[in-house]
Amino acid sequence: MALDEKRNLSHGQHVSSEMPIPKKVAVINKYVTNRIILTFAGWLPPFAEITHTGRRSSRVYRTPVLAFPTGDGFMLALTYGRDVDWVKNLQASAGSIKHGGEKYTLASVHFIEYEDTERCVPFLVRMFLRLLSVEDFIHVTACAQPYSRADTPLGNCSWFYSSTQHSGKTFQP
Numbered sequence: 001m002a003l004d005e006k007r008n009l010s011h012g013q014h015v016s017s018e019m020p021i022p023k024k025v026a027v028i029n030k031y032v033t034n035r036i037i038l039t040f041a042g043w044l045p046p047f048a049e050i051t052h053t054g055r056r057s058s059r060v061y062r063t064p065v066l067a068f069p070t071g072d073g074f075m076l077a078l079t080y081g082r083d084v085d086w087v088k089n090l091q092a093s094a095g096s097i098k099h100g101g102e103k104y105t106l107a108s109v110h111f112i113e114y115e116d117t118e119r120c121v122p123f124l125v126r127m128f129l130r131l132l133s134v135e136d137f138i139h140v141t142a143c144a145q146p147y148s149r150a151d152t153p154l155g156n157c158s159w160f161y162s163s164t165q166h167s168g169k170t171f172q173p
Contacts, residue, residue: 020133021079037064042098046125048074052086052095061086066129067099068120073142074099075112075120077129082111082136090140097142104142112137 021029041064042049048067053060063086066077074097078087089095090109097104114135117126121137 048099052089
C-alpha cells in the first residue's frame with residue numbers, strides 16, 4: 001500500500017493499522033527477542049530502552065528501540081508502525097530513554113517520515129529498514145540533564161518550556 005494511501009491527507013493522520021513487520025513476528029519479539037535485547041539495549045547503540053507508563057494500567061513498561069541521536073533528542077524507527085502501545089503511551093505522558101548508558105527524560109514526541117531521516121539515520125540502516133517496509137519514525141526531544149528518579153515526570157525538563165533558559169543548552173548524547 002502506498003504511503004499516500006495510508007494517510008488522510010486533510011488531517012495528516014495515519015489511517016492504516018498495517019504493520020511493517022508481521023504480527024506473528026511481533027508476538028515472538030514481545031515475549032522472547034525483546035527480553036534478550038533489553039539486557040543491553042540502553043548500553044549498545046543504536047539500541048535504546050524506552051521507559052513508558054501504560055495509559056490505562058499505569059504500569060511501567062520498558063521497550064527496546066532503534067534510536068539515532070539528533071541535536072535535541074533521538075530519532076526512533078517505528079518497526080511495527082505508528083499504531084503501537086508504546087508510542088501512544090509516550091504521546092499520553094512523559095517517558096524516558098536510556099541510550100549509551102545515559103538516561104534522559106523525554107519532553108515531546110513528533111512523527112517523522114522516512115525522507116526526513118537522512119541526517120540522523122545511517123545510510124545502511126535506512127536501506128535495511130526500507131527493505132522491512134519501515135516508513136515512519138518518531139522524533140523524541142530529550143532533556144539535556146540526565147534523568148533522576150526523584151524528578152517529577154517532566155521535572156527536569158522544566159527548562160525546556162522556557163525559551164530564555166533553553167537558549168544556551170544543547171543535548172549531548
